Amino acid sequence: MAPASTITPIGPDVADRYLSLVGDGDEQGATALVAALLDNDVPAQRIIVDLIALTQRRVGELWAANEWSVAREHAATAVGERALAAVAVRTTTAPSRGRIALACVDGEWHGLPARMLAELLRLDGWRVDYLGASVPGRHLITHLHQTGPDAVALSCMIPTRLPRAHAAITACRAAGVPVIAGGRGFGPGGRYAERLGAQAWAATGEEAVARLSTDWPPRHVIDLAMPDDEFFLGDEEYTHLVRSRPQLIATALERLPAAYPGAHHYDEAQLEATAEDLGHIADFLAAALYVHQQQIFTDFVGWTSSVLRSRGVPPIALRIGLGLVRDQLIDFPAATAMLDDALGTLA
Ligand code: B12
Structure with missing residues:
Protein backbone atom coordinates (compact mmCIF):
# COMPACT_ATOMS: atom_id res chain seq x y z
CA MET A 1 0.00 0.00 0.00
CA ALA A 2 1.41 3.43 -0.97
CA PRO A 3 2.19 5.78 1.92
CA ALA A 4 -0.41 8.56 2.25
CA SER A 5 2.06 11.20 1.07
CA THR A 6 2.48 9.62 -2.39
CA ILE A 7 -1.22 9.51 -3.27
CA THR A 8 -2.22 11.65 -6.25
CA PRO A 9 -5.42 11.33 -8.34
CA ILE A 10 -8.52 9.57 -7.15
CA GLY A 11 -8.36 6.22 -8.86
CA PRO A 12 -9.87 2.89 -7.84
CA ASP A 13 -6.95 2.18 -5.51
CA VAL A 14 -7.60 5.34 -3.49
CA ALA A 15 -11.35 4.72 -3.53
CA ASP A 16 -10.87 1.13 -2.30
CA ARG A 17 -8.52 2.28 0.41
CA TYR A 18 -10.87 5.01 1.57
CA LEU A 19 -13.81 2.54 1.58
CA SER A 20 -11.85 0.13 3.71
CA LEU A 21 -10.91 2.94 6.11
CA VAL A 22 -14.50 4.13 6.56
CA GLY A 23 -15.69 0.51 6.78
CA ASP A 24 -13.22 0.05 9.58
CA GLY A 25 -14.40 3.21 11.35
CA ASP A 26 -10.86 4.55 10.97
CA GLU A 27 -11.41 8.28 11.30
CA GLN A 28 -7.72 9.16 11.57
CA GLY A 29 -6.80 7.08 8.53
CA ALA A 30 -9.60 8.58 6.43
CA THR A 31 -8.80 12.18 7.40
CA ALA A 32 -5.07 11.55 6.79
CA LEU A 33 -5.93 10.21 3.35
CA VAL A 34 -7.96 13.27 2.32
CA ALA A 35 -5.26 15.55 3.75
CA ALA A 36 -2.67 13.73 1.62
CA LEU A 37 -4.84 14.20 -1.47
CA LEU A 38 -5.08 17.94 -0.76
CA ASP A 39 -1.30 18.05 -0.27
CA ASN A 40 -0.97 16.50 -3.70
CA ASP A 41 -3.10 19.25 -5.23
CA VAL A 42 -6.20 17.16 -5.78
CA PRO A 43 -8.99 19.76 -5.80
CA ALA A 44 -11.29 19.70 -2.79
CA GLN A 45 -14.30 19.41 -5.09
CA ARG A 46 -12.94 16.15 -6.55
CA ILE A 47 -12.36 14.73 -3.08
CA ILE A 48 -15.91 15.58 -2.06
CA VAL A 49 -17.62 14.35 -5.23
CA ASP A 50 -15.42 11.50 -6.44
CA LEU A 51 -14.36 10.08 -3.12
CA ILE A 52 -16.57 10.97 -0.17
CA ALA A 53 -19.90 11.08 -2.03
CA LEU A 54 -19.22 8.04 -4.21
CA THR A 55 -18.16 6.05 -1.19
CA GLN A 56 -21.35 6.99 0.66
CA ARG A 57 -23.37 5.57 -2.21
CA ARG A 58 -21.30 2.38 -2.04
CA VAL A 59 -21.96 2.26 1.72
CA GLY A 60 -25.69 2.40 0.93
CA GLU A 61 -25.37 -0.52 -1.49
CA LEU A 62 -23.43 -2.59 1.01
CA TRP A 63 -26.05 -1.91 3.67
CA ALA A 64 -28.93 -2.69 1.29
CA ALA A 65 -27.25 -5.97 0.28
CA ASN A 66 -26.93 -6.88 3.99
CA GLU A 67 -23.16 -7.05 3.65
CA TRP A 68 -22.73 -4.25 6.17
CA SER A 69 -24.75 -3.89 9.37
CA VAL A 70 -26.62 -0.72 10.25
CA ALA A 71 -23.94 -0.02 12.89
CA ARG A 72 -21.16 -0.32 10.32
CA GLU A 73 -23.03 2.02 7.95
CA HIS A 74 -23.52 4.54 10.79
CA ALA A 75 -19.83 4.36 11.74
CA ALA A 76 -18.74 4.74 8.11
CA THR A 77 -21.03 7.75 7.66
CA ALA A 78 -19.65 9.33 10.83
CA VAL A 79 -16.14 8.93 9.41
CA GLY A 80 -17.35 10.42 6.09
CA GLU A 81 -18.58 13.46 8.01
CA ARG A 82 -15.16 13.88 9.63
CA ALA A 83 -13.35 13.47 6.31
CA LEU A 84 -15.56 16.17 4.81
CA ALA A 85 -14.87 18.42 7.78
CA ALA A 86 -11.13 17.82 7.29
CA VAL A 87 -11.43 19.00 3.69
CA ALA A 88 -13.46 22.05 4.76
CA VAL A 89 -11.01 23.12 7.42
CA ARG A 90 -8.12 23.01 4.95
CA THR A 91 -9.84 25.04 2.22
CA THR A 92 -10.83 28.54 3.14
CA THR A 93 -12.58 30.68 0.54
CA ALA A 94 -13.56 34.31 0.92
CA PRO A 95 -17.25 34.76 0.05
CA SER A 96 -17.56 36.54 -3.31
CA ARG A 97 -21.15 35.74 -4.24
CA GLY A 98 -24.40 35.97 -2.30
CA ARG A 99 -25.79 34.10 0.67
CA ILE A 100 -27.59 30.76 0.64
CA ALA A 101 -29.60 29.03 3.35
CA LEU A 102 -29.23 25.27 3.01
CA ALA A 103 -31.56 22.97 4.90
CA CYS A 104 -32.86 19.43 4.93
CA VAL A 105 -36.62 19.16 4.89
CA ASP A 106 -38.42 18.54 8.18
CA GLY A 107 -38.01 14.83 9.07
CA GLU A 108 -35.14 14.38 6.64
CA TRP A 109 -32.12 13.00 8.49
CA HIS A 110 -29.71 12.65 5.59
CA GLY A 111 -27.59 15.64 6.58
CA LEU A 112 -24.37 14.54 4.91
CA PRO A 113 -25.42 15.00 1.25
CA ALA A 114 -26.56 18.52 2.08
CA ARG A 115 -23.32 19.17 3.93
CA MET A 116 -21.38 18.12 0.84
CA LEU A 117 -23.42 20.57 -1.22
CA ALA A 118 -22.73 23.27 1.39
CA GLU A 119 -18.98 22.77 0.99
CA LEU A 120 -19.17 22.78 -2.81
CA LEU A 121 -21.11 26.06 -2.74
CA ARG A 122 -18.72 27.55 -0.21
CA LEU A 123 -15.76 26.61 -2.40
CA ASP A 124 -17.51 28.46 -5.22
CA GLY A 125 -17.67 31.65 -3.21
CA TRP A 126 -21.11 31.55 -1.60
CA ARG A 127 -21.71 32.31 2.01
CA VAL A 128 -23.65 29.24 3.11
CA ASP A 129 -25.77 28.98 6.23
CA TYR A 130 -25.96 25.22 6.67
CA LEU A 131 -28.97 24.61 8.89
CA GLY A 132 -28.54 20.84 9.08
CA ALA A 133 -30.88 17.86 9.10
CA SER A 134 -34.64 18.01 9.69
CA VAL A 135 -35.31 21.74 9.76
CA PRO A 136 -38.92 22.55 10.70
CA GLY A 137 -40.46 24.91 8.14
CA ARG A 138 -41.20 27.69 10.63
CA HIS A 139 -37.60 27.83 11.81
CA LEU A 140 -36.38 27.98 8.24
CA ILE A 141 -38.66 30.93 7.59
CA THR A 142 -37.51 32.73 10.73
CA HIS A 143 -33.96 32.30 9.50
CA LEU A 144 -34.88 33.77 6.10
CA HIS A 145 -36.40 36.83 7.75
CA GLN A 146 -33.32 37.29 9.91
CA THR A 147 -30.71 36.86 7.18
CA GLY A 148 -32.34 37.66 3.82
CA PRO A 149 -30.53 35.09 1.67
CA ASP A 150 -30.51 35.03 -2.14
CA ALA A 151 -31.65 31.42 -2.27
CA VAL A 152 -32.83 28.49 -0.23
CA ALA A 153 -31.31 25.14 -1.12
CA LEU A 154 -33.61 22.40 0.11
CA SER A 155 -32.52 18.79 0.39
CA CYS A 156 -34.89 15.84 0.37
CA MET A 157 -33.41 12.36 0.08
CA ILE A 158 -36.54 10.27 0.70
CA PRO A 159 -39.91 10.85 -0.97
CA THR A 160 -41.83 10.41 2.31
CA ARG A 161 -40.75 13.95 3.17
CA LEU A 162 -42.28 15.49 0.04
CA PRO A 163 -45.40 16.88 1.77
CA ARG A 164 -43.11 18.72 4.21
CA ALA A 165 -40.92 19.83 1.32
CA HIS A 166 -44.02 21.30 -0.30
CA ALA A 167 -44.90 23.23 2.85
CA ALA A 168 -41.34 24.57 3.12
CA ILE A 169 -41.19 25.58 -0.55
CA THR A 170 -44.56 27.33 -0.32
CA ALA A 171 -43.43 29.25 2.77
CA CYS A 172 -40.12 30.27 1.13
CA ARG A 173 -41.99 31.54 -1.92
CA ALA A 174 -44.27 33.54 0.33
CA ALA A 175 -41.17 35.01 2.01
CA GLY A 176 -39.90 35.99 -1.45
CA VAL A 177 -36.86 33.70 -1.53
CA PRO A 178 -36.46 31.37 -4.50
CA VAL A 179 -35.81 27.69 -3.85
CA ILE A 180 -33.42 25.31 -5.52
CA ALA A 181 -34.36 21.75 -4.63
CA GLY A 182 -32.23 18.63 -4.74
CA GLY A 183 -31.75 15.11 -3.49
CA ARG A 184 -33.12 11.81 -4.74
CA GLY A 185 -36.40 12.28 -2.85
CA PHE A 186 -37.54 14.70 -5.57
CA GLY A 187 -37.66 11.76 -7.97
CA PRO A 188 -35.88 10.85 -11.18
CA GLY A 189 -34.86 14.03 -12.96
CA GLY A 190 -36.28 16.02 -10.04
CA ARG A 191 -39.77 15.53 -11.46
CA TYR A 192 -41.56 16.35 -8.17
CA ALA A 193 -39.57 19.49 -7.43
CA GLU A 194 -41.31 21.72 -9.92
CA ARG A 195 -44.68 20.17 -9.10
CA LEU A 196 -44.14 21.28 -5.51
CA GLY A 197 -43.28 24.82 -6.60
CA ALA A 198 -39.45 24.87 -6.48
CA GLN A 199 -37.93 27.36 -8.90
CA ALA A 200 -35.07 25.05 -9.81
CA TRP A 201 -33.74 21.59 -9.26
CA ALA A 202 -30.27 20.14 -9.63
CA ALA A 203 -29.22 16.50 -9.74
CA THR A 204 -25.86 16.93 -8.08
CA GLY A 205 -23.94 19.38 -5.99
CA GLU A 206 -21.81 20.33 -8.97
CA GLU A 207 -24.89 20.96 -11.10
CA ALA A 208 -26.26 23.18 -8.34
CA VAL A 209 -23.01 25.14 -8.23
CA ALA A 210 -23.15 25.68 -12.02
CA ARG A 211 -26.81 26.65 -11.95
CA LEU A 212 -26.48 29.11 -9.09
CA SER A 213 -23.44 30.80 -10.59
CA THR A 214 -25.00 31.35 -14.01
CA ASP A 215 -28.76 31.68 -13.63
CA TRP A 216 -29.89 32.99 -10.26
CA PRO A 217 -32.50 34.06 -9.50
CA PRO A 218 -33.90 31.96 -12.35
CA ARG A 219 -35.03 34.15 -15.23
CA HIS A 220 -38.33 32.34 -15.74
CA VAL A 221 -39.68 33.14 -12.26
CA ILE A 222 -42.39 35.77 -12.49
CA ASP A 223 -44.14 35.91 -9.16
CA LEU A 224 -42.62 34.19 -6.17
CA ALA A 225 -45.55 34.89 -3.91
CA MET A 226 -48.16 33.20 -6.07
CA PRO A 227 -50.19 30.82 -3.92
CA ASP A 228 -51.69 28.66 -6.62
CA ASP A 229 -54.48 26.06 -6.51
CA GLU A 230 -52.29 23.97 -8.73
CA PHE A 231 -50.01 23.47 -5.78
CA PHE A 232 -52.70 22.08 -3.53
CA LEU A 233 -51.84 18.43 -3.65
CA GLY A 234 -52.95 16.67 -0.47
CA ASP A 235 -56.48 15.28 -0.78
C1 B12 B 1 -25.93 7.52 5.40
C2 B12 B 1 -27.36 7.20 5.08
C3 B12 B 1 -28.30 7.34 6.09
C4 B12 B 1 -27.97 8.01 7.42
C5 B12 B 1 -27.82 9.54 7.18
C6 B12 B 1 -26.82 10.20 8.14
C7 B12 B 1 -26.33 11.51 7.63
N1 B12 B 1 -25.64 12.19 8.52
O1 B12 B 1 -26.51 11.93 6.50
C8 B12 B 1 -29.21 7.62 8.29
C9 B12 B 1 -28.86 6.42 9.16
C10 B12 B 1 -29.79 8.72 9.19
C11 B12 B 1 -30.21 7.14 7.23
C12 B12 B 1 -31.53 6.94 7.51
C13 B12 B 1 -32.45 6.44 6.60
N2 B12 B 1 -32.19 6.05 5.35
CO1 B12 B 1 -30.51 6.36 4.46
N3 B12 B 1 -28.94 6.40 3.49
C14 B12 B 1 -27.73 6.75 3.78
C15 B12 B 1 -26.78 6.52 2.59
C16 B12 B 1 -26.03 5.21 2.82
C17 B12 B 1 -25.77 7.60 2.29
C18 B12 B 1 -26.36 9.03 2.14
C19 B12 B 1 -25.30 9.88 1.51
O2 B12 B 1 -24.52 10.53 2.19
N4 B12 B 1 -25.22 9.82 0.18
C20 B12 B 1 -24.17 10.44 -0.59
C21 B12 B 1 -24.69 11.61 -1.38
C22 B12 B 1 -23.56 12.34 -1.98
O3 B12 B 1 -25.62 11.10 -2.29
P1 B12 B 1 -26.26 11.89 -3.47
O4 B12 B 1 -27.70 11.51 -3.53
O5 B12 B 1 -25.49 11.65 -4.69
O6 B12 B 1 -26.16 13.44 -3.06
C23 B12 B 1 -26.07 14.40 -4.03
C24 B12 B 1 -27.43 14.78 -4.57
O7 B12 B 1 -28.49 14.07 -3.96
C25 B12 B 1 -27.47 16.23 -4.40
N5 B12 B 1 -28.26 16.81 -3.35
C26 B12 B 1 -28.57 16.37 -2.13
N6 B12 B 1 -29.25 17.31 -1.49
C27 B12 B 1 -29.37 18.35 -2.32
C28 B12 B 1 -29.99 19.59 -2.16
C29 B12 B 1 -29.96 20.51 -3.21
C30 B12 B 1 -30.61 21.82 -3.05
C31 B12 B 1 -29.32 20.18 -4.43
C32 B12 B 1 -29.34 21.13 -5.55
C33 B12 B 1 -28.69 18.95 -4.58
C34 B12 B 1 -28.73 18.06 -3.53
O8 B12 B 1 -26.18 16.69 -4.14
C35 B12 B 1 -25.48 15.67 -3.44
C36 B12 B 1 -23.99 15.90 -3.66
O9 B12 B 1 -23.70 15.84 -5.06
C37 B12 B 1 -27.83 6.46 1.43
C38 B12 B 1 -27.33 5.74 0.17
C39 B12 B 1 -27.19 6.69 -1.01
N7 B12 B 1 -27.12 6.13 -2.20
O10 B12 B 1 -27.13 7.90 -0.91
C40 B12 B 1 -29.02 5.85 2.14
C41 B12 B 1 -30.45 6.04 1.61
C42 B12 B 1 -30.63 7.45 1.08
N8 B12 B 1 -31.27 5.84 2.80
C43 B12 B 1 -32.34 5.18 2.57
C44 B12 B 1 -33.32 4.87 3.55
C45 B12 B 1 -34.46 3.98 3.10
C46 B12 B 1 -33.24 5.35 4.85
C47 B12 B 1 -34.24 5.11 5.97
C48 B12 B 1 -35.72 5.14 5.58
C49 B12 B 1 -33.83 3.78 6.60
C50 B12 B 1 -34.71 3.26 7.70
N9 B12 B 1 -35.12 2.04 7.54
O11 B12 B 1 -34.98 3.93 8.64
C51 B12 B 1 -33.89 6.23 6.96
C52 B12 B 1 -34.70 7.51 6.72
C53 B12 B 1 -34.31 8.59 7.67
C54 B12 B 1 -34.95 9.92 7.34
N10 B12 B 1 -36.20 10.10 7.70
O12 B12 B 1 -34.34 10.79 6.77
C55 B12 B 1 -32.46 4.78 1.12
C56 B12 B 1 -33.52 5.59 0.38
C57 B12 B 1 -34.25 4.69 -0.58
C58 B12 B 1 -35.49 5.31 -1.13
N11 B12 B 1 -36.48 4.48 -1.28
O13 B12 B 1 -35.57 6.44 -1.42
C59 B12 B 1 -30.98 4.93 0.62
C60 B12 B 1 -30.83 5.28 -0.85
C61 B12 B 1 -30.25 3.59 0.94
C62 B12 B 1 -30.50 2.49 -0.07
N12 B12 B 1 -29.50 2.01 -0.77
O14 B12 B 1 -31.55 2.02 -0.25
N13 B12 B 1 -29.61 6.95 6.04
Missing part, protein backbone atom coordinates in the same frame (compact mmCIF):
# COMPACT_ATOMS: atom_id res chain seq x y z
CA GLU A 236 -58.93 13.41 1.46
CA GLU A 237 -57.28 10.05 1.01
CA TYR A 238 -53.89 11.49 1.89
CA THR A 239 -55.29 13.22 4.97
CA HIS A 240 -57.11 10.09 6.13
CA LEU A 241 -54.03 7.93 5.68
CA VAL A 242 -51.82 10.30 7.67
CA ARG A 243 -54.35 10.64 10.50
CA SER A 244 -55.06 6.93 10.76
CA ARG A 245 -51.42 5.80 10.48
CA PRO A 246 -51.08 4.58 14.12
CA GLN A 247 -54.35 2.66 13.98
CA LEU A 248 -53.51 1.24 10.58
CA ILE A 249 -50.25 -0.19 11.88
CA ALA A 250 -51.76 -1.47 15.14
CA THR A 251 -54.59 -3.28 13.31
CA ALA A 252 -52.19 -4.76 10.75
CA LEU A 253 -49.99 -6.10 13.57
CA GLU A 254 -53.04 -7.60 15.33
CA ARG A 255 -54.10 -9.38 12.17
CA LEU A 256 -50.60 -10.45 11.17
CA PRO A 257 -50.46 -13.88 12.93
CA ALA A 258 -53.71 -14.96 11.23
CA ALA A 259 -52.32 -13.99 7.82
CA TYR A 260 -48.77 -15.17 8.45
CA PRO A 261 -48.58 -17.95 11.07
CA GLY A 262 -44.77 -17.53 11.39
CA ALA A 263 -45.49 -14.24 13.17
CA HIS A 264 -46.94 -16.11 16.19
CA HIS A 265 -43.36 -16.63 17.33
CA TYR A 266 -42.03 -13.14 16.60
CA ASP A 267 -39.89 -11.72 19.38
CA GLU A 268 -40.01 -8.07 20.38
CA ALA A 269 -37.33 -7.00 17.90
CA GLN A 270 -39.12 -8.72 15.00
CA LEU A 271 -42.40 -7.09 15.97
CA GLU A 272 -40.70 -3.72 16.15
CA ALA A 273 -39.10 -4.21 12.73
CA THR A 274 -42.47 -5.26 11.28
CA ALA A 275 -44.16 -2.18 12.74
CA GLU A 276 -41.42 -0.04 11.19
CA ASP A 277 -41.90 -1.72 7.80
CA LEU A 278 -45.66 -1.17 8.00
CA GLY A 279 -44.96 2.47 8.87
CA HIS A 280 -42.84 2.78 5.74
CA ILE A 281 -45.66 1.31 3.65
CA ALA A 282 -48.05 3.93 5.07
CA ASP A 283 -45.56 6.79 4.62
CA PHE A 284 -44.59 5.97 1.03
CA LEU A 285 -48.25 5.42 0.14
CA ALA A 286 -49.12 8.80 1.66
CA ALA A 287 -46.33 10.51 -0.31
CA ALA A 288 -47.49 8.83 -3.54
CA LEU A 289 -51.05 9.99 -2.88
CA TYR A 290 -49.86 13.49 -2.06
CA VAL A 291 -48.11 14.06 -5.37
CA HIS A 292 -50.43 11.70 -7.28
CA GLN A 293 -47.53 9.55 -8.42
CA GLN A 294 -47.88 5.78 -8.39
CA GLN A 295 -44.17 5.53 -9.22
CA ILE A 296 -43.18 6.60 -5.71
CA PHE A 297 -44.98 3.64 -4.21
CA THR A 298 -43.94 1.14 -6.88
CA ASP A 299 -40.27 2.13 -6.50
CA PHE A 300 -40.55 1.76 -2.74
CA VAL A 301 -42.06 -1.72 -3.02
CA GLY A 302 -39.39 -2.82 -5.51
CA TRP A 303 -36.64 -1.43 -3.29
CA THR A 304 -38.10 -2.98 -0.11
CA SER A 305 -38.51 -6.38 -1.70
CA SER A 306 -34.83 -6.44 -2.71
CA VAL A 307 -33.70 -5.28 0.75
CA LEU A 308 -35.86 -7.96 2.41
CA ARG A 309 -34.67 -10.62 -0.02
CA SER A 310 -31.06 -9.91 0.85
CA ARG A 311 -31.99 -10.42 4.50
CA GLY A 312 -33.61 -13.79 3.85
CA VAL A 313 -37.17 -12.54 4.47
CA PRO A 314 -39.55 -14.54 2.23
CA PRO A 315 -41.23 -12.42 -0.51
CA ILE A 316 -44.66 -13.42 0.79
CA ALA A 317 -44.03 -11.31 3.93
CA LEU A 318 -44.14 -8.06 1.92
CA ARG A 319 -47.24 -9.18 0.03
CA ILE A 320 -48.94 -9.91 3.34
CA GLY A 321 -47.92 -6.55 4.78
CA LEU A 322 -49.29 -4.71 1.76
CA GLY A 323 -52.48 -6.79 1.92
CA LEU A 324 -53.01 -5.99 5.61
CA VAL A 325 -52.83 -2.28 4.84
CA ARG A 326 -54.98 -2.62 1.73
CA ASP A 327 -57.76 -4.43 3.63
CA GLN A 328 -58.18 -1.38 5.85
CA LEU A 329 -58.44 1.11 2.99
CA ILE A 330 -61.35 -0.32 1.02
CA ASP A 331 -63.15 3.03 0.75
CA PHE A 332 -60.06 4.71 -0.69
CA PRO A 333 -59.91 4.01 -4.41
CA ALA A 334 -56.65 5.83 -5.20
CA ALA A 335 -54.80 4.15 -2.33
CA THR A 336 -56.11 0.66 -3.14
CA ALA A 337 -55.30 1.14 -6.84
CA MET A 338 -51.73 2.02 -5.86
CA LEU A 339 -51.46 -0.99 -3.56
CA ASP A 340 -52.91 -3.31 -6.23
CA ASP A 341 -50.54 -1.97 -8.83
CA ALA A 342 -47.56 -2.50 -6.54
CA LEU A 343 -48.78 -5.99 -5.57
CA GLY A 344 -48.96 -6.72 -9.30
CA THR A 345 -45.30 -5.81 -9.75
CA LEU A 346 -44.38 -8.25 -6.98
CA ALA A 347 -46.17 -11.12 -8.66
